[in-house]
Every structure is written in C-alpha cells, then in structure tokens.
Amino acid sequence: MNRRNFLGQSALLGAGTLVSANALLAATRPAKEKLGIALVGLGYYSTDVLAPALQLTEKCYLAGIVTSSPDKAENWKKKYNIPEKNVYNYQNFDSIANNPDIDVVYVVLPPSLHREYVVRAAKAGKHVFCEKPMAPSVVDCQAMIKACKDNKVQLAIGYRCQHDPNIQAYMKVAKEKKFGKVQMITSAAGYFDGRSNHWKQKKALGGGVMGDMGVYALQGARLATGEEPVNVMAWASTTRPEIYKEVEETMMFMLEFPSGARAACHTSFGINMNHLIVNYEKGWLKMEPHSGYGGNKGSMSDGTIIDFPLKSQQAKQMDDDCMALMNKTVLIVPGEEGLRDIRVVEAIYRSVQQGGKLVKI
Numbered sequence: 170m171n172r173r174n175f176l177g178q179s180a181l182l183g184a185g186t187l188v189s190a191n192a193l194l195a196a197t198r199p200a201k202e203k204l205g206i207a208l209v210g211l212g213y214y215s216t217d218v219l220a221p222a223l224q225l226t227e228k229c230y231l232a233g234i235v236t237s238s239p240d241k242a243e244n245w246k247k248k249y250n251i252p253e254k255n256v257y258n259y260q261n262f263d264s265i266a267n268n269p270d271i272d273v274v275y276v277v278l279p280p281s282l283h284r285e286y287v288v289r290a291a292k293a294g295k296h297v298f299c300e301k302p303m304a305p306s307v308v309d310c311q312a313m314i315k316a317c318k319d320n321k322v323q324l325a326i327g328y329r330c331q332h333d334p335n336i337q338a339y340m341k342v343a344k345e346k347k348f349g350k351v352q353m354i355t356s357a358a359g360y361f362d363g364r365s366n367h368w369k370q371k372k373a374l375g376g377g378v379m380g381d382m383g384v385y386a387l388q389g390a391r392l393a394t395g396e397e398p399v400n401v402m403a404w405a406s407t408t409r410p411e412i413y414k415e416v417e418e419t420m421m422f423m424l425e426f427p428s429g430a431r432a433a434c435h436t437s438f439g440i441n442m443n444h445l446i447v448n449y450e451k452g453w454l455k456m457e458p459h460s461g462y463g464g465n466k467g468s469m470s471d472g473t474i475i476d477f478p479l480k481s482q483q484a485k486q487m488d489d490d491c492m493a494l495m496n497k498t499v500l501i502v503p504g505e506e507g508l509r510d511i512r513v514v515e516a517i518y519r520s521v522q523q524g525g526k527l528v529k530i
C-alpha cells in the first residue's frame with residue numbers, strides 16, 4: 170500500500186482507529202540509513218549531553234525538538250540546523266505524527282511527565298526513548314508499555330550504562346558465574362546537588378534521589394546478580410530539611426535475592442559516591458567509577474582489568490537502540506526493564522513508610 174492509498178483508506182476509518190492508523194503509516198515508511206530523533210525537553214541532559222552525543226551517532230541524528238521556549242527553539246535551530254517544520258511545542262506536539270523526518274521521540278522531561286509524553290508519542294506512531302527513572306509508579310510504567318504495544322512502536326529506557334562495555338563486563342561475570350555465586354554486593358550512587366528549587370526536590374514532578382540516582386545503585390545489584398530482588402529494607406534521611414521537604418535527600422536500602430545474595434545500597438543528593446563491589450564465593454569484582462558517563466572501570470580478583478574505551482556512552486546507547494529498531498531486533502533496555510526497577514523503588518518507599526521494615530517486592 171503506498172502512502173496516498175493508505176491515507177485514502179485511513180480517511181474511511183473512524184476516529185477510534187486513528188491511533189493504529191498512525192502505527193501502520195510508520196510501518197509503510199521506506200528504510201532509512203539514519204533515524205531522526207526528536208528531543209522532548211531541552212534541559213540539562215538534552216542540552217549538555219544528548220544533543221552533543223547526537224553529533225557522534227552513526228545510526229541516528231538530531232532531527233527535531235519539542236520545547237515551550239521560543240528562545241531555546243531559535244538557538245537550537247541555528248546551532249543544529251533544525252528546520253522550522255521539525256520544531257514543536259507541548260501543545261502541537263501530537264502533530265509530530267505527520268512528520269516523516271521524526272522516527273523516534275526521546276522524552277527527557279521530569280519523571281512525572283514521562284507517561285504523558287510516551288503515550289502521546291506512541292499514539293503519534295513514533296518509537297519512544299524515555300529517560301530514567303521510567304515513571305513515578307508501576308501503574309504509569311505499565312500504561313507506557315501498553316501504549317507502545319497497542320500502537321506497535323518500541324519503547325527503550327535511557328539506561329545508558331547497560332550499553333557500556335565496562336558494565337556489560339560484570340553482567341557477563343554474573344551470567345557465566347565466573348566466581349561462583351554472589352554473596353554480597355555494596356553499591357553506591359550519589360553526588361552533591363547544590364540546587365534548592367528544582368524538580369528533583371519536588372514530589373509532584375517525580376523528584377527524590379531514589380528514582381534519580383538510586384536506580385544506578387539498584388541496577389548495580391540487579392545486573393551483578395542477574396536476579397530480581399525479593400525483599401527490601403530501606404531508610405530515608407536528609408541533612409538539609411530546608412531543601413528536601415517533600416522527597417528524600419539520601420536513601421539506604423538492603424536487598425535480598427532469591428539465591429541468598431544480599432546488597433547494601435546507598436544513594437544521595439548530598440554525598441559524592443560512585444562504586445560497586447561484588448563478593449562472590451570464589452573471588453571479587455570492584456568498579457569505580459561504576460555509573461559515570463564515561464571512564465567506568467574496574468578489576469577482578471583474578472587480575473582481570475575492566476577498562477574498555479568508549480567515545481560516548483549516550484551515542485552508543487542511541488546507536489544500539491536505533492540499530493535494534495532498524496533491524497527489528499530486541500532492544501537492550503526495553504520498557505519492561507524500566508518497570509522492574511520501579512517495582513523495587515515502590516517497595517523501597519513502602520519499607521520507608523513502615524520504619525524500615527522488611528518488605529516483599
């Protein structure tokens with residue numbers, strides 16, 4: 170079916186079927202060498218990290234932007250040679266459905282907005298990349314996964330570390346059980362955040378250190394065991410109650426895995442920390458830094474050094490994901506993986522509410 174026939178036929182369809190019509194239209198597009206990505210939300214991560222990374226990618230390029238700021242739109246158009254027709258705001262965003270330049274919508278907004286924009290992108294028939302944490306709740310994550318399935322588009326979560334060969338190195342140790350069973354894990358992810366009025370400090374926008382940095386400590390434990398935790402105990406605290414009024418500044422949580430492995434995890438907006446230590450039956454592995462943008466490295470008790478060079482973690486992430494979309498292969502970090510973390514995060518908050526009691530996940 171060519172595009173004209175398709176449009177002719179879709180006009181005969183009722184409004185209720187428009188969603189799947191967009192998905193079908195996406196399926197009829199000719200194959201491209203590079204996919205066009207539209208960034209939604211031009212804050213720190215899009216501006217300082219993703220847009221520069223998109224200058225290094227081989228399978229995708231910065232094709233469009235979604236912003237509420239006309240000034241930002243002008244700057245980005247000039248800087249990255251983005252045509253006016255590929256610039257959207259939050260109100261007219263849904264018309265991105267009619268733009269064949271855009272193959273992927275990358276949602277880089279505060280977490281409480283992820284669900285809305287992922288669902289809208291899916292309904293527009295676009296594949297979606299969504300930043301971590303996937304969303305504030307399991308219910309949100311499930312709705313996002315369903316919207317993408319219903320509209321026959323793929324959903325990838327921006328867990329850049331899983332695309333980093335240095336992190337993949339310890340995932341391989343877990344898979345091959347190189348040193349036997351995991352006994353104990355210590356993982357930590359935090360930095361000093363000096364801001365006092367940011368979404369990271371606001372509950373309604375999905376703030377709190379657990380979703381922001383805690384997921385790196387959690388991922389360390391999950392990826393190093395290759396298992397899903399079954400029990401958790403957690404404690405939240407703050408040293409700056411005047412700033413962290415609604416959400417936690419620091420979270421400590423202990424995880425128990427089906428094999429009996431245990432993890433002690435720390436995350437904070439007040440402490441700089443970035444490491445993973447895994448003790449196995451017959452050896453150990455240490456990573457520091459563990460979840461940085463680059464330069465993650467480590468060593469193992471048998472003398473193995475983990476230190477793979479990487480030009481840009483984010484460029485690798487987006488190229489891996491776009492290659493999977495083009496080749497119709499499995500994504501490295503699909504929506505289901507983002508959901509797994511949020512299920513644990515919800516249990517962590519339940520434990521905090523119960524004064525650190527052991528909670529089933």
Ligand code: NAD
Nearest residue numbers: 210211212213214215277278279280300301302327329368
């Ligand atoms: P930011 O505050 O710098 O930018 C957020 C953007 O969202 C801004 O452009 C803001 O204008 C826009 N926005 C739209 N509606 C908004 C609203 N109602 N309230 C507040 N902002 C609104 O945040 P950021 O650091 O760029 O983070 C954005 C997302 O990227 C988050 O999900 C964050 O966790 C993620 N992130 C991921 C990494 C990573 O390493 N994967 C690193 C940084 C941030």
